[in-house]
Amino acid sequence: MICNHYNFVKMDKIGAYLSKHEIKPSLQRLKIFEFLYNNKNHPTVDSIYTALSPAIPTLSKTTVYNTLKLFISKGIIRSIHIEDHEVRYDADTIPHGHFKCIGCGGLFDFPFDHHLQLQTNLAGFQITEEHFYLKGYCKLCGAN
Amino acid sequence: MICNHYNFVKMDKIGAYLSKHEIKPSLQRLKIFEFLYNNKNHPTVDSIYTALSPAIPTLSKTTVYNTLKLFISKGIIRSIHIEDHEVRYDADTIPHGHFKCIGCGGLFDFPFDHHLQLQTNLAGFQITEEHFYLKGYCKLCGAN
């Protein structure tokens, strides 16, 4: 991992964090957010479901979908669309970029100043979301 | 449309352009590339298929998929993943950004200097692709 903005919320305050964003903190929601928070490799729906199933045996994949959609609508996570066949999720809402390694499939964060490129001719356009991602080979995969 | 890099290839030279990139210029391939070239709003598979069906009545959606995949592998178009439910295609291979309007659904191009943000700590990473897109409201939709 290259950068990390996750210090703004403590692990033991997830319930309060969800409540603050008008999300009733059920067990499933707490666990899903906690997992997203702890796994900064930006998991997919499937990996979230597989990881939490042992702890919550009754968990349904529909719940994972519903919960992630709820989190997105409340603005506490964002979805990452890089490959066409996989959607990943990120609990870090501070703008940053993503680097997808073609070799190992890993997804890395990196900081970038999102104001640098706003000297474009987008005058009159209201920007609500910014996404910047790169593809290529990471340090390890590139060395072959 | 905000920016336009399409001057590097003339309309009547699509066949030569495809050949130069090791693509045999069949009717379907010519028409699909021409459509992509002329429609700078970055159409989807469906809109390409719907638009070309009258001119090529036997056209199959599989052919559209196959052809786009071929074009991507030869590097003459790129795919755009902004929404999770729609993939768009772009015949402009010069790096530029995309702006997706939440209001009208329109997709706009804008230039951006992709070297500005490479002062990040990505040393040792080989970059092969860059994608930058914004979401928000365009000039017309924002004025309400």
Place this chain on the structure above:
DNA sequence: TGTTCATTTGTAGTCATTACAAAATTACTT
């Protein structure tokens, strides 16, 4: 003309995601 190879096409299948309604859980009221 016949043969080989590349391209196109339609159908059937896969897989991620969603719709929907029942079941379970939580919140509220008296």
Place this chain on the structure above:
DNA sequence: AAGTAATTTTGTAATGACTACAAATGAACA
């Protein structure tokens, strides 16, 4: 504490984009 309403979770069925595959078509060429 019991009963009722509201919310959340769950499983199944349906949707829809995309792909695999093999037959059909068309082009290249001797």
